[in-house]
Amino acid sequence: MLVIHHPDQALHDPDQVFRTGKFIAQPDRAERYRVFLDIVTQLKLEIAVAPLDQADAIAAVHDRDYVEFLKSVHSRWIEHPDYGPVVIPNVHPTHRMYRRPTELLGELGWYSNSTSCPIVTDTWRAVFASAQVAVHGADRLSAGNGPVYAMCRPPGHHAYPDLMTGVCFLNNAAIAARRLMRSFGKVAIIDIDVHHCNGTQFVFWEDPDVFVASIHVDPSLSAPYYAGYADETGAGQGKGANFNQPLPWATGNEPWLKAIEAAVSRIRGFAPGALVVSLGFDAGAEDPVGTFKITGDGFAEAARRIAGLQVPTLLVQEGGYLSPALGGYLQSFLTAFEGRAS
Structure with missing residues (x-):
């Protein structure tokens, strides 16, 4: 297996995030990158x-104005002497508000729906590097290297x-999938992060050439709340190419693996030329998210079932946060995916 990474991915490292009316420890710390690399x-x-060197690949998924905003927002923020050290929005539009402002605080709210994306000095460098890892991973897979693990962080x-x-x-996985379509035609995405891939679903909602399958905690119980329900199956030409399997709190190995097998079966019927795995470990029993109860053996079995599709595969890292078990989850998945002894 080929692994792709970039050291700039560790440059984004805010230590806190504002949630539930208070500042709490930020789950996505740079130490995750070092754990995975180890x-x-x-x-x-x-x-x-x-x-x-592949900045244009991002534009295949993301609006150019949004990308330019991400590049410049921190430098604009620090020009204000009364603003704090971390870029965090405090206003957001709703479905009744349709005009994008140009004033910094208004624009920041327009491009963010929560306080969960604090921006610090080198956030853009880390975010850009993470996306470039996905792009290069896709290119190496297209060149005949495989499987490939794109060790993306921050997630997407x-x-x-x-x-x-x-x-x-x-959205690293979506950017990679768009890239792979140039070489492989139809692409499937299976997302096993504990949270629904709402952004990925949106990108490919009407695309008949990308099948998106997600296994995740029921969104009526946890984020992202507003998407990820079983009746969301795509629209237009993409109708039927979206497959959500929301599961209850504290789901363990057996029902989780059954859901993965159902997704694998649907993907096999779709017959993609390549597969993207949005690889989250926050379903782990010891993950601080504390949502599902998946063990290392569960991740290994998931890897074997996904690898059984026998199509060129790009693994794109998503969630999975700091705990003594994090590295073991990755090791279990990668060794099983390759059919190696752990």
């Missing part, structure tokens, strides 16, 4: 650093074409 190094996998599957949300800024 594991792939220990496994003696081939590791490559992504070049940062919640990001919409013009919206940051859920600690996601650019």
Whole structure:
């Protein structure tokens, strides 16, 4: 297995996030990047650093105005002497508000639906590097290398074409899938992060050439709340190419693996040329998110079932947060995916 990463991914490292009326520890710390890199190094996998030279690939998914905003927002923010050290919005439009403002606070709210995406000095460099890791991973897969693990961080599957949300800024999996379509035609995405891939679903909602399957906690119980229900199956030409399986709180290995098998069966029927796995470990029993009860053995079995599709596969890292078990979850998945002894 080939692993792609870039050291700039560790530059975004805010230590707190504002939720539930208080500042709490930010789950997406840069240490996650180092944990993942340590594991792939220990496994003696081939590791490559992504070049940062494919900026146009981002525009295949994201609005250019939004990308330019992400690049410039921190420098604009620090020009205000009364603003704090971290860029966090305090206003947001609703469905009754349709005009994008140009004033900084209004524009920040327009491009963000929550306080979950704090921006610091080098956030853009980290976000851009993460997307470039996905792009380079897709290119290496297209060149005949595979499977490929794009060690993306920050994650991306919640990001919409013009919206940051859920600690996601650019949608790495969607960018990679668009890239892979150039070589493989139809592409499938299976998302096993504990949260629904609302951004990815939105990007491909009407696209008949991308099948999106997501296994996640019931959105009536947890974020993203507003998408991820079983009756969301796509629209227009993409009708039927979206497959959501929301599961209850505290789901364990057996029902989770059954849902993965159902997604694998649907993907097999779709017959994609390539597969993107949005690889989240926050379903883990020891993950601080504390939602599902998936064990290392569960992740290993998921890897075996997904690998059984036997199509060129790009693994794109999503969630999975700091705990003593995090590295073990990654090791279990990667070794099983390759059919290696753990």
